[in-house]
Amino acid sequence: MKETRLITGLKNGLKGELAVPGDKSISHRALLIGAISQGKTVIDHFLKSQDCLHTLGALQQLGVTITEQNSQVQVWGQGIEHLSPSAAPLEMGNSGTTTRLMLGLLAGRPFDSYFQGDASLSQRPMKRVSEPLAKMGAEIALTAAGTLPAKVKGHKLHGEKIALQVASAQVKSAVIFAGLQADNPTKIIEKLPTRNHTELMLRQFGAEIITAADQRTITVIPKPKLLGQQIQVPGDPSSAAFFMAAATLVPESSIILKNVSLNPTRTGFLRILQKMGGKVSILNQTKLSENSGDLKVESAKLHAIQLTAADIPAVIDELPLVALLAARATGKSKITGAEELRVKETDRIATVTEELSKLGVNIQELPDGLVISGSTKWQPVTNQLDSHGDHRIGMMLAVAALCIQGSLELQQADAVKISYPGFFADLQQLIV
Ligand code: S3P
Numbered sequence: 001m002k003e004t005r006l007i008t009g010l011k012n013g014l015k016g017e018l019a020v021p022g023d024k025s026i027s028h029r030a031l032l033i034g035a036i037s038q039g040k041t042v043i044d045h046f047l048k049s050q051d052c053l054h055t056l057g058a059l060q061q062l063g064v065t066i067t068e069q070n071s072q073v074q075v076w077g078q079g080i081e082h083l084s085p086s087a088a089p090l091e092m093g094n095s096g097t098t099t100r101l102m103l104g105l106l107a108g109r110p111f112d113s114y115f116q117g118d119a120s121l122s123q124r125p126m127k128r129v130s131e132p133l134a135k136m137g138a139e140i141a142l143t144a145a146g147t148l149p150a151k152v153k154g155h156k157l158h159g160e161k162i163a164l165q166v167a168s169a170q171v172k173s174a175v176i177f178a179g180l181q182a183d184n185p186t187k188i189i190e191k192l193p194t195r196n197h198t199e200l201m202l203r204q205f206g207a208e209i210i211t212a213a214d215q216r217t218i219t220v221i222p223k224p225k226l227l228g229q230q231i232q233v234p235g236d237p238s239s240a241a242f243f244m245a246a247a248t249l250v251p252e253s254s255i256i257l258k259n260v261s262l263n264p265t266r267t268g269f270l271r272i273l274q275k276m277g278g279k280v281s282i283l284n285q286t287k288l289s290e291n292s293g294d295l296k297v298e299s300a301k302l303h304a305i306q307l308t309a310a311d312i313p314a315v316i317d318e319l320p321l322v323a324l325l326a327a328r329a330t331g332k333s334k335i336t337g338a339e340e341l342r343v344k345e346t347d348r349i350a351t352v353t354e355e356l357s358k359l360g361v362n363i364q365e366l367p368d369g370l371v372i373s374g375s376t377k378w379q380p381v382t383n384q385l386d387s388h389g390d391h392r393i394g395m396m397l398a399v400a401a402l403c404i405q406g407s408l409e410l411q412q413a414d415a416v417k418i419s420y421p422g423f424f425a426d427l428q429q430l431i432v
Helices: 024-035 050-061 096-106 127-135 169-179 197-205 237-249 268-275 313-328 339-343 348-358 391-402 413-418 423-429
Strands: 005-008 015-019 038-044 065-069 072-078 112-116 139-141 150-153 161-163 186-189 209-211 217-220 230-232 254-261 279-287 291-298 332-335 362-366 369-373 384-386 407-411
Touching: 005 391, 015 423, 024 038, 024 050, 024 072, 024 096, 024 169, 024 197, 024 230, 050 065, 050 096, 050 413, 096 112, 096 127, 096 150, 096 169, 127 139, 127 169, 169 186, 169 197, 169 217, 197 209, 237 254, 237 268, 237 279, 237 291, 237 313, 237 391, 237 423, 268 279, 268 313, 313 332, 313 339, 313 348, 313 369, 313 391, 339 348, 348 362, 348 369, 348 384, 348 391, 384 391, 391 407, 391 413, 391 423, 413 423
Parallel strands: 015 254, 038 230, 161 186, 384 407
Antiparallel strands: 005 407, 038 072, 065 072, 112 150, 139 150, 186 217, 209 217, 254 291, 279 291, 332 369, 362 369
């Protein structure tokens, strides 16, 4: 990642309408579930970002035919039994979702698979997946540090009661994919409810996945007959969040974001922004593959917020942006229970603190969160910011740069391609 971008603080507000790209989590799952179903799955508004293309490429390595026509992606599923071994290691790139979901999927296939990833992914914890899967009979060898590269020796799996140690939809989904192949039901108990796209989509394809009223106990009935479906991917709320933050913070802004997912496991940022005094309203609700709607966002003055562990899963990817909102709000904000941020694409507690400090923000790290004293009068100490190769840090810093006077350089700006290749062009579209 070499690209440096110059970003200039805005004099006028953001204006206009934007349809953000398709949801990353749903795009991954549409490919994976389509690949193990019988018949054609057609995906509309698929997110063509580096992460999702790694899922697509890995499935092709396993013999799945995937084509593209008229901006739709077609997955020609032949059922899970038709996945075939790949002699070459499966290439995961930077994508934790691809890795963890596919570890669960391939643990139960009757062949061996090898996984490799880039430098950042190769530092991220994988025992959180291999350990629960081992209880079901899986055999996954990782490095001594519990990281990639991995070797999966395919096995017959048995259903178990699995209490997950981390609140992670990726880990839950890995166990669900393994549970589909087991010889008896699997019961998963999550610490806190996490995004439920795997459960919702598998049900649409014909699986029996039972979610208890507590929203964190999930039973997977094995060996379902899955049939290819039409998937309309809603706009990614984690991508929309960058523009929601920008329109809130840059005075005299008013924008509309079209067809954004309103799945309650993903709308934590929207709720937090409203609680901080943000002006966000839902205009039209539409039913795509999941509930979605248009969001109107206008500039607002914000006040501080306190977040604890129970708030975190629904806003996990947007926490760098919450830190930015807090850095411009009145008062002292505190985020705790967010230790998961330390094992994302970067240690986001450290990278958010390092980069926002460069802008003169009063921010301190906690082991599991951040304390931020907000102000609208930042005194930057440098004009060079760095994404650290982390897409969400890069986009958060681009939004931060819109709030200052003068220009800033964003190093490794091309990291945005991991989840949002058109981010800078879309931002430009809202700048009048
Ligand atoms: C994701 C789940 C989250 C999130 C990631 C995508 C998913 O990770 O941070 O960007 O698609 O399941 P965890 O489940 O590990 O928190």
